[in-house]
Amino acid sequence: MLNDALIRLVAKRVMEKVNEYNTFKIPVGVSNRHVHVSQKDLETLFGKGCQLTKKSDLKQPGQYACNETVTVRGPKGEFEGVRILGPVRKQSQIEISKTDSFRLGVRPAIRESGDLEGTPGLEMIGPNGTVSLHQGAIIALRHIHMRPEQAAALGIKDKDLVEVETFGERHGVFGDVLIRVSEDYHLEMHVDLDEANACALNNNDYVMIRKK
Template sequence: MDKEELIKLVTKRVIEKIKDYDAYKVPIGVSNRHVHVSRQDLDILYGKGYELTKKADLKQPGQFASNETVTIRGPKGEFERVRILGPVRKQSQVEVSKTDSFRLGIRPLIKESGDLEGTPGLELIGPEGTVSLSSGTIVALRHIHMTPGQALAMGLKDKDMVEVEVFGERRGVFGDVLVRVSDQFALEMHVDVDEANAFSLSNGDHVVIRKSGKDCQSRFTIRERR
């Protein structure tokens, strides 16, 4: 192979690699501590019939950060002005980081949103009342939201677990990233503040779903979640 042919081959492979990254590139959303509330609990915290008011839309369709906040209190400490995300849910849920849990004095499990079995509770304190949750506090399992079309294009399905590669000054790999698929979602990977800081990630940064080394042309590092 002469020099010109070698340059063409290398250029071709670089272009293919760039296209490959673009196909599986996912934007990052960093989640700070926040609260989801039920209709019943919102009535206690802010008054009967109170409606959340929108501060800003979130990337996921229909989801928003509200102007309303609460204090979350654990056995050892508390955080004030923790934002409520809307709309209301069937069950109240508090999402914190592992670092937050030390100050609160609790031991939350790493869980998928909505899976609250066996989780510790907290006090939610609003301007009109206090709610004592017997359960519902989690460290959210890192996950990727995507549409069915995007999942199909990537060869993924709902509940798959993948590896995600981070580039930049703190390059590394996230393991055990849950894939969540719905036509109500927009493409985005959610990590908490601890995870974002460990990899020097900010909102809007991009990561890449990593392919398996065994067959880097067609296979991802994927396993089904049990």
Template structure:
């Protein structure tokens, strides 16, 4: 193979890689510790029939960061001013990183949001009262939100597990990424702060889906 043919081959592969990136890229959303609360628990924390007030919209339709915060307390320590995300849910849930769990003194499992079986509890402390959760603290399983149309484009379905490739100074591969499909979602991959720091990821960065398991 002469020099000209080699240049053509390399150029072709670079173009193919760029097309693959454009077709399969997914924006990143970095998720700091936060709380979802039930209607009943919000009544205790902030008062009867209190309504969350909107600080800013999140990328997922209908979801928002509220102005309201709570203190989350574990057996060994606590974090103050942990933001509540709205709207209210059927069951309260606390999402923390593995690093957070050391300070709190708990051993949360890596779980899909909403799967709270066999998870540890925490105290939620609000301005009006305290809620002692018997369970509900998790390290959220990294996941990608997408619409049914986007899932079709990717050749994926709800609950699939995929790998994604990151780029930059700490380029690498993240495995065991859960695919979540709904017409109520917007395309976005959620990672926690530990994962973001490990791969030097920030909000708005992009990854690409490498393969389906």
């Protein structure tokens, strides 16, 4: 009888952990270097009247990878074939990793997307012209997109910072993960290549928000 009770207790604890994991788990999207462009800069790069053309949809609704690519050049080096993500934005932005910054020769800050004040600039080179940005290069702050009902279920809100646990061969914990909440979002955590490689993460792996 004692063994039966112990087995039931263990099974209960296991199911509690499974349910907790299913509640708090978040799919991962690994973000390689990429650029966002304004319509003005797009036309400088590719010609007057140019419109972005879709290569494939991204998980976030309305976001997509474009067929168009540019060369990103810094004081020390460059990357060719850097993909543009659509749609166009009000201001151009270049998102790179810390490792990328060494090759380019810049020292970008870790910022939320769109927070560009005081960031270094880089050149974007297209088939029709070059855009020299005086600011706009960032290392994206790791973040999680989610809908309001998901945030409510987890007891968190927009702009909160949480801890996220990874699993597998290189188990780890990410701190200061920004929560971004909107009706327009699809549940997904975004990390760059440096962060993904540090914890052996791939696209569509799962991580879990840690309860405090």
